[in-house]
Amino acid sequence: MPFYQSPQDISAFDAKFEAQKIAFAPISFQVARCLLKFGILEQIDAAGKSGCLLEEIQLSTQLSEYAVSVLLDMGLSMRLIWNKDEYYHIDKIGNFLLNDDMAKVNLNFVHDVCYQGLFELEASLVEGKPKGLSVFGDWDTIYPTLSELPEKVKQSWFEFDHYYSDHAFGQLLPLIFKSDPKHIIDVGGNTGKWALACTGYNSDVNVTIMDLPGQLNVALKNAADKGVASRVNGFECNLLDQSQAFCPEGDLYWMSQFLDCFSKAQILSILQRTAQSMTTQSELCILETYWDRQPFEAGAYCVNATSIYFTAMANGDSRMYHSKDMLKLISQAGLYVDEDIDDIGLGHTLLRCKLKP
Incomplete structure (x- = not known):
């Protein structure tokens, strides 16, 4: 795997930006999920080349102007969407987030199964136990209790x-x-x-x-x-x-x-x-x-990330x-x-x- 055998060829400026993305990653994740949950990415995608105005998105979602605008602004920073002459258009990353089955499955798994429990990752690493599992019940491991998980989580x-x-x-x-x-x-x-x-x-x-x-x-x-x-x-x-x-x-x-x-x-x-x-x-x-x-x-990124689910939740x-x-x-x-x-x-x-x- 050559991408692990040498330092990444990236400028210090870009590396610093990547570090900020990591720092704000939980926020980015939840914004992306809400853009999907409220149908905003779907609406922008369906508009095609003409794009969508903020007012159109607000009307269809029944959210406030404030709620829609903060999601859209962060979506711009995440390169999920782009804006020209006040019209919003879907970008390539947003397109994959919306239409790629793997992205959907991974996002739902992280949100429904892992997200709350990952707060206990530090304790899980120290104690060698899935401390995050406590968000669902007082269990030692997730396996005997899969059938007892909340329906959406299951x-x-x-x-x-x-x-x-x-x-x-x-x-x-x-x-x-x-x-x-x-x-x-x-x-x-x-x-x-x-x-x-x-x-x-x-x-x-x-x-x-x-x-x-x-x-x-x-x-x-x-x-x-x-x-x-x-x-x-x-x-x-x-x-x-x-x-x-x-x-x-x-x-x-x-x-x-x-x-x-x-x-x-x-x-x-x-x-x-x-x-x-x-x-x-x-x-x-x-x-x-x-x-x-x-x-x-x-693929390696997804596989290694899955290891953290085992640490904190499984x-x-x-x-x-x-x-x-x-x-x-x-x-x-x-x-x-x-x-x-x-x-x-x-x-x-x-x-x-x-x-x-």
Whole structure:
């Protein structure tokens, strides 16, 4: 990743401006969200080349002249919009903020899930606990309580999670089924989207989802609704309980955007117990977004930012990893990487692992 290997070529003047953007970043974020929430960017975009007057925006939003003007002024400074002869026009950044699905998903996730809790990032770093999670409840980690989160928070969480995984499904299914697995163990299967994708792709495969009771209930209901309840089973398991063995007799063990939810020590335990459940014919497929494997700087930025969600909101000690860290843990667990494929979906990497001889 060349953009991390040398100092950025930027003037001192521009660097100082970037520092001010960081200082005011929470304000910029909320202004951008309000410009979207009140339909202001959408109205300006729809006006096309003719643009919009402040009075027109005020009339459509029912906000005061003051409220509209402070949002528009900051929008100008953020390069979301531009103004000529008192008419407002959308700029390229504003266009992407309005129309890019990734920007929408990321913004909603940060606002609904992370924003309030990030005030406790400092305490989370010091204590190694997700202190920001207290804005939603008195919980140790976010995972057992996903189904209990406020509806809008839960919606944004799952939209964020599924957005990145779903983009990879089309490429992944042929790769996964090239070994013709008959029984897939979906470790941390969440709502069952992968299990349903597998049963839809292959009419013979059976999938066992390993997860906590709350997630399993949702996943099995989704399987029943899709008419594949006979091929999707649940294996209730607290994956952090080192005394709990994993589901045996799997041809393929599947972990998608899963191991980033745990600390290195926890990952090692999970991988070791997976290896103990595998045979010489089994394989383990790990799908993750490693920050060092991203093809573009924007991808690495999003991945590293997501690590801070884990710190303050999820569990306090997990993150989006460097691929070398994961490869080392895989080896320590008695496994080796038989196949390593980058650039799947939105910057995902697939590691196909087998037991060491």
